[in-house]
Structure formats: C-alpha cells, structure tokens
Amino acid sequence: MRPTLLPNSLAGRTTLILLFGFALIQALGLGIHTVNQIKLARIEYLREVATQDVIIYRHVAATPANQRAASLLNEPIPRGDQITLNSLPPSHDHTTTVLPLQARQILRASIVGYGIPPAIRPRGLELRGTTNPQQYIVSFALPDEHGLNPPAPSLPPDEAAPDQPSLTPPAPPPTGGRPNSLFHPPQTWLTIITPIRPPQPWRSPEFSTAFIVMSLLGAVMIFWAVQHLLVPVRTLAQAAERLGRDVANAPDLPETGPTELVTAAMAFNTMASRIRRFVEDRTFLITAIGHDLRTPITRLKLRAEYMEDDEQRLKMLADLDEMEAMVSATLAFGRDIAASEGITLIDLPSLLRTILDDVSDGLGEPSDALKYNGPDHLAIRARPLSLKRAIINLVNNAVKYGDAALVSLVQKNAHTVQIDVEDKGPGIPASDTETVFEPFRRLETSRNRETGGSGLGLSIARNIVRAHGGDITLLNMPGGGLRARITLPI
Ligand SMILES: Nc1ncnc2c1ncn2[C@@H]1O[C@H](COP(=O)(O)OP(=O)(O)O)[C@@H](O)[C@H]1O
Numbered sequence: 139m140r141p142t143l144l145p146n147s148l149a150g151r152t153t154l155i156l157l158f159g160f161a162l163i164q165a166l167g168l169g170i171h172t173v174n175q176i177k178l179a180r181i182e183y184l185r186e187v188a189t190q191d192v193i194i195y196r197h198v199a200a201t202p203a204n205q206r207a208a209s210l211l212n213e214p215i216p217r218g219d220q221i222t223l224n225s226l227p228p229s230h231d232h233t234t235t236v237l238p239l240q241a242r243q244i245l246r247a248s249i250v251g252y253g254i255p256p257a258i259r260p261r262g263l264e265l266r267g268t269t270n271p272q273q274y275i276v277s278f279a280l281p282d283e284h285g286l287n288p289p290a291p292s293l294p295p296d297e298a299a300p301d302q303p304s305l306t307p308p309a310p311p312p313t314g315g316r317p318n319s320l321f322h323p324p325q326t327w328l329t330i331i332t333p334i335r336p337p338q339p340w341r342s343p344e345f346s347t348a349f350i351v352m353s354l355l356g357a358v359m360i361f362w363a364v365q366h367l368l369v370p371v372r373t374l375a376q377a378a379e380r381l382g383r384d385v386a387n388a389p390d391l392p393e394t395g396p397t398e399l400v401t402a403a404m405a406f407n408t409m410a411s412r413i414r415r416f417v418e419d420r421t422f423l424i425t426a427i428g429h430d431l432r433t434p435i436t437r438l439k440l441r442a443e444y445m446e447d448d449e450q451r452l453k454m455l456a457d458l459d460e461m462e463a464m465v466s467a468t469l470a471f472g473r474d475i476a477a478s479e480g481i482t483l484i485d486l487p488s489l490l491r492t493i494l495d496d497v498s499d500g501l502g503e504p505s506d507a508l509k510y511n512g513p514d515h516l517a518i519r520a521r522p523l524s525l526k527r528a529i530i531n532l533v534n535n536a537v538k539y540g541d542a543a544l545v546s547l548v549q550k551n552a553h554t555v556q557i558d559v560e561d562k563g564p565g566i567p568a569s570d571t572e573t574v575f576e577p578f579r580r581l582e583t584s585r586n587r588e589t590g591g592s593g594l595g596l597s598i599a600r601n602i603v604r605a606h607g608g609d610i611t612l613l614n615m616p617g618g619g620l621r622a623r624i625t626l627p628i
Pocket residue numbers: 531535536539540561563564565566574575579580581582586590591592593594595596597620
C-alpha cells in the first residue's frame with residue numbers, strides 16, 4: 139500500500155476532512171468578522187474624535203479672541219491630543235494625506251449635530267491625516283469675535299467631494315455691524331492632532347469566548363456525527379465476519395433505519411440466505427448420492443458371492459468394501475455439516491491434549507512421538523466437536539504417514555491462533571500439497587492400502603476449519619516431514 143499521511147480508518151479520514159473544512163470555514167468567518175469589525179471600529183473612533191474636537195472647538199470659538207490662547211492652557215486635553223492656535227493651518231506636504239470622504243462627512247455631521255450656533259461656526263475646515271505615526275489632524279478657522287465677524291464664506295467644499303453640501307453660512311451680522319470691506323481680521327486656526335488608536339477587533343471577551351465555544355462545539359459534533367454514521371459499516375463488517383464463521387446460524391441483519399442501510403441490510407441478508415441454501419443443497423446432494431449408492435453396492439456384493447473364481451471374488455469384495463467405506467464416510471461428512479453444532483468458548487490447549495491422549499490410546503501403547511507444545515490455556519470461540527474431528531484427522535495422518543505428531547500452538551496476534559501438526563515422514567510432493575485436499579484424493583504409494591483411509595480426511599478437516607473462518611495449509615519441512623498448519627480466528 140502506498141504510504142499516505144491520511145489515517146487508516148474511514149472514521150479518521152472522514153473526521154480529518156470534515157475538521158479541515160470546518161477550520162477553513164471558521165477562518166473565513168473570522169476574516170470577514172475582522173474586516174467588518176475594523177471598519178466599524180474605525181467609524182466609531184472617527185465619530186468619537188470628531189465629537190471631542192467639535193466640543194473643544196466650540197469652547198475655544200466661544201471665548202473672546204484675545205483670551206483664546208490662555209483658555210487653551212486650561213482646556214482638558216483628551217487622549218494625548220495636541221492642540222495649537224496658529225495664524226495658518228498646517229501646510230499640506232507629502233507627509234500628510236487626505237482622509238477618506240467618510241471622515242469628512244462624520245466631522246461635518248458632528249459640527250451640525252452638536253448644535254454650534256451659526257455665529258461661531260468654523261469659517262474654514264482642513265482635515266488631513268498622517269500615516270506614520272497614524273494621526274488625525276483637523277484645523278478649524280475660528281471666527282474672530284462672535285457676532286462681530288463678517289459672514290465667512292460657507293465651509294469650503296471638500297477636495298474629495300466637491301458636490302458635498304456645505305454647512306449653512308453663519309447668520310449675517312446684526313445691523314450696524316461694520317461693513318465687510320473695511321474689516322478683514324486675520325483668521326486664526328485651531329489645530330487638533332489626535333493619534334489614531336489601532337483597531338482591536340478581537341478584544342471583546344464575549345467574542346473570543348463565543349468563537350472558541352463555537353469551534354469546540356463544531357469539532358465535537360463532527361466527531362460524534364462520524365462515529366454515529368460509521369456504526370452501520372461496523373455492524374456490516376461484524377455480520378460478514380459472523381457469516382464467515384457460521385453460515386448456518388449467523389443471525390440476519392435488522393432491516394431498519396435510513397433507506398441506504400435498509401437496502402444494504404436486505405442485500406446482505408439475501409446473500410446470506412443464498413449461501414445458506416447453496417450449502418444446504420450441496421450437502422443434501424452428497425448425502426442423497428451416498429445413500430442411493432448403498433443399495434447397488436449391497437446388490438453387487440450379493441452377486442459377487444456367486445462368482446466362481448475365488449481370487450476374482452475376493453478382489454471384487456475388497457473393492458466393494460472400500461466403496462462402502464467411502465460412501466459411509468461421505469454420509470458421515472454430510473451429516474456433520476447438516477448438524478451444525480453451535481459455537482462456544484473453549485480452551486484450545488485442553489482440546490489439543492485430549493486429542494493427543496485419544497490418539498495415543500488408539501495406538502495401544504504410550505508413545506513419545508505425540509507431543510504438545512504451547513500455552514496452558516487459550517480460550518477461543520469454536521465448535522468443539524467439529525474442530526476436534528478436524529485436528530484428529532491431521533494428527534492421525536501425521537501418525538499414519540509420518541510416525542510422529544508434534545502439535546504446537548501459538549497466538550499470532552489479537553485475532554488469530556496457529557496450530558501446527560508436524561511429523562517425521564516422507565512429506566508430500568510439492569505439487570500435491572493442494573490436491574490432497576480434494577475428496578477421495580489419496581497419493582498412490584504402496585502403503586496406502588494398508589493405512590486404509592477413504593481419502594476424505596483432509597477435505598473434511600479443511601471444510602471444518604474454513605467454516606470457522608480459518609484455513610489449513612500443508613508444507614514440507616526442510617529437514618523432512620510434513621507440517622499441517624491451521625490458522626483460526628479467536
Ligand atoms: N502427514 C502426511 N504425510 C504424508 N502424506 C500425507 C500426510 N497427510 C496426508 N497425506 C497424504 O494425503 C492423502 C490424503 O489424506 P486424507 O485426506 O487424510 O486421506 P486418507 O488419510 O484417508 O488417505 C493421504 O492419502 C496421503 O497420501
């Protein structure tokens with residue numbers, strides 16, 4: 139398998155992909171929030187500064203011209219502002235920039251909104267900014283004396299927005315005022331420089347808490363949803379595993395839940411019942427053939443008795459006996475499959491020891507050639523009688539053809555055990571290690587007749603072990619002798 143950074147499990151992969159998507163969405167959301175928040179904070183701040191500046195302006199403008207400089211000293215100065223009175227506004231050089239139109243609108247709105255009487259409204263307005271350090275610089279042209287100064291031209295139109303409606307011009311001087319042409323006082327400019335505070339979009343503790351809680355909740359929901367969604371996959375895997383171990387008794391999957399699951403469960407149940415029917419039909423066929431062969435064999439035996447030639451008669455009767463033994467073995471095999479014993483928890487070492495004792499008893503004399511090697515206890519789930527029959531077949535073969543049986547048991551991993559049955563015999567030609575599992579297959583050696591097997595032992599053994607979800611393989615050992623290896627799920 140190609141190495142990959144993705145986790146192995148479907149749950150891991152799905153969780154990772156969803157978490158990645160979720161993080162991306164959260165990051166985008168946070169970005170949008172930040173941009174928006176910065177914009178709002180900027181407007182809010184501009185409003186605050188404009189109001190403050192207009193208050194200062196009003197105070198200064200309402201003071202008689204000759205006392206203004208002195209009154210400035212008493213003016214409370216907010217936020218590290220610098221306030222100066224000059225005969226001219228600060229010159230526009232390359233260090234200052236035009237502030238966005240919005241800033242000018244806010245300042246104008248503050249002047250109008252704060253209700254400065256027309257008589258003392260600013261006669262001119264300059265609004266600039268510097269970027270390094272960030273500062274907001276506003277200069278108001280002060281009226282020289284309230285009520286006495288000439289009507290100043292309305293506020294100069296903005297450079298940035300020449301179409302902006304200008305502030306209402308101050309009221310004309312009361313009658314008897316000096317004519318404009320005679321009185322041109324030097325306009326004095328009040329300049330206020332305010333440092334611009336950098337925006338802090340995430341400062342609010344409510345926002346940070348809400349964002350963290352939201353992210354955690356989202357992540358938890360993703361974990362939960364993925365685990366929940368993958369339950370059916372695990373159920374299906376377990377059902378398939380059960381079916382592999384025990385075709386006859388595996389329970390059907392419940393056909394409930396969302397449509398896709400119902401469809402999958404129905405397909406699985408249909409498949410299981412087809413397999414079950416197929417196994418039943420085949421077993422039935424085997425027993426039926428075996429059964430029907432018995433009558434003609436008996437008839438042939440009767441007829442053979444009448445044969446004149448003694449030698450031929452004995453040979454024919456021996457063949458018929460062999461055929462009868464094969465048929466009996468077949469019928470026993472069929473009965474075993476049909477009986478389908480239940481799966482229980484068994485101690486495998488005890489079973490192996492019992493088998494060795496039984497075989498050794500069968501030999502008549504205590505034998506050193508039969509040995510068990512492995513743990514004292516190891517519990518597995520199996521059908522005890524069938525499994526015993528399968529292993530006995532292997533041990534019998536080892537004793538018959540290899541004069542010894544060393545049975546060893548090891549647990550390979552959390553899910554598998556391995557049973558080896560080794561002998562000291564001639565082994566099997568490498569090309570035949572699979573074919574000997576075929577029913578009635580016996581290798582043509584002179585000894586076969588003596589041992590008198592039917593050739594079904596290995597087929598039956600493999601059939602039983604496969605029905606447990608395991609398998610049997612044969613291997614010739616380098617030093618001579620055959621090793622039959624059973625692997626079984628625990
Ligand atoms: N341990 C073994 N050593 C050598 N040959 C074996 C061994 N086990 C099985 N065989 C060969 O495989 C054939 C099939 O075995 P099996 O199916 O048990 O049938 P049977 O034992 O009735 O002949 C045997 O006839 C024998 O030739």
